[in-house]
Amino acid sequence: MDTLDTLRNELLEAVQSAPDADTLEAVRVTALGKKGRITDLMKTLGHMTPEERRSFGQAINAVKDEVAALLESRKAAFAEAALEARLTSEQVDITLPVRPETSGTLHPISQTWDEVVAIFGQMGFSVAEGPDIEDDFHNFTALNFPPGHPAREMHDTFFLSEQEDGTRNLLRTHTSPVQIRTMLAQKPPIRVIIPGRTYRCDSDMTHTPMFHQIEGLVIDKAVHMGHLKGCLKEFVEAYFELPDVPVRFRPSFFPFTEPSAEVDIGCSRKGGELKIGEGNDWLEILGCGMVHPNVLKACGLDPEEYQGFAFGMGLERIAMLKYGIPDLRTFFESDARWLKHYGFAPHDVPSLTGGLTR
Numbered sequence: 001m002d003t004l005d006t007l008r009n010e011l012l013e014a015v016q017s018a019p020d021a022d023t024l025e026a027v028r029v030t031a032l033g034k035k036g037r038i039t040d041l042m043k044t045l046g047h048m049t050p051e052e053r054r055s056f057g058q059a060i061n062a063v064k065d066e067v068a069a070l071l072e073s074r075k076a077a078f079a080e081a082a083l084e085a086r087l088t089s090e091q092v093d094i095t096l097p098v099r100p101e102t103s104g105t106l107h108p109i110s111q112t113w114d115e116v117v118a119i120f121g122q123m124g125f126s127v128a129e130g131p132d133i134e135d136d137f138h139n140f141t142a143l144n145f146p147p148g149h150p151a152r153e154m155h156d157t158f159f160l161s162e163q164e165d166g167t168r169n170l171l172r173t174h175t176s177p178v179q180i181r182t183m184l185a186q187k188p189p190i191r192v193i194i195p196g197r198t199y200r201c202d203s204d205m206t207h208t209p210m211f212h213q214i215e216g217l218v219i220d221k222a223v224h225m226g227h228l229k230g231c232l233k234e235f236v237e238a239y240f241e242l243p244d245v246p247v248r249f250r251p252s253f254f255p256f257t258e259p260s261a262e263v264d265i266g267c268s269r270k271g272g273e274l275k276i277g278e279g280n281d282w283l284e285i286l287g288c289g290m291v292h293p294n295v296l297k298a299c300g301l302d303p304e305e306y307q308g309f310a311f312g313m314g315l316e317r318i319a320m321l322k323y324g325i326p327d328l329r330t331f332f333e334s335d336a337r338w339l340k341h342y343g344f345a346p347h348d349v350p351s352l353t354g355g356l357t358r
């Protein structure tokens with residue numbers, strides 16, 4: 001029994017102190033292999049009496065089980081450590097750097113469009129829109145430019161090809177045709193603001209073939225020029241965010257308004273620097289007038305019952321004046337650097353209460 005006890009301690013010690021899985025396997029072979037020490041001992045059982053065999057056999061089996069259990073647990077520990085080591089060394093980086101934050105900017109035209117709509121929205125106007133491709137009736141005839149009228153020449157019109165009935169559509173030369181569309185579609189009182197693209201066959205420093213206008217139309221009973229002047233003065237001050245801007249009406253001509261005027265705002269040009277709202281120079285910003293009786297009639301309205309006013313201005317022009325953009329053509333060059341410089345934060349929606357620009 002002494003030898004079995006010594007063998008047990010020796011083997012457990014060897015299992016316990018094996019430094020790695022290979023040594024452990026060697027220990028296993030020495031102990032439990034075909035020619036292992038415990039196996040050898042088993043073989044001696046054959047020479048014993050049945051009583052000896054039973055008690056010694058049990059003792060050997062107990063040692064065998066004990067050694068086998070320890071082997072098993074150490075083997076598992078080595079396997080786990082090996083797995084752990086692999087997991088650390090072979091780790092795959094599944095993370096990705098965050099995408100760079102690229103926030104676009106709002107084009108100055110969109111910004112100006114939103115600002116003008118916000119201002120007139122506050123005064124009770126609603127937005128009306130119309131098609132870019134117009135017919136002669138809406139763009140000219142109904143606006144009191146009869147066929148052959150010389151004022152048509154002032155609009156360098158892009159005509160589309162002739163249709164079967166001999167007429168030609170055109171790219172609208174102003175937003176005024178939407179005046180007609182609005183008056184034909186709804187009964188007064190009318191208060192609409194009409195932003196949109198317009199086209200003229202013209203291209204130089206101060207003209208692009210496509211540009212934007214914003215038009216206003218008010219039709220009601222007893223509307224007069226005082227309303228027009230008050231409305232525009234209010235607009236100019238809100239838009240330029242100045243408490244007081246001198247406004248001057250200069251007689252002019254448009255076929256669809258009578259009387260017609262061009263509106264100038266007070267400014268100074270000292271040292272080549274334009275300052276709006278001060279000084280004694282004038283700067284033209286828009287055209288306007290009282291809606292011509294012929295226009296009202298073309299829309300089925302009785303000029304004895306209804307009157308109104310209309311005005312129209314170039315969005316690029318007022319954007320250039322407010323934001324100091326020197327060259328009109330840059331608006332449509334789509335230069336990302338220009339857009340970054342002159343663009344606006346897309347989530348700052350202009351409002352009179354929250355601020356037009358931030």
Ligand code: PHE
Nearest residue numbers: 174176287288289310311312
């Ligand atoms: N439609 C005119 C233009 O493009 C502007 C305008 C609009 C003038 C409304 C008076 C009234 O020149």
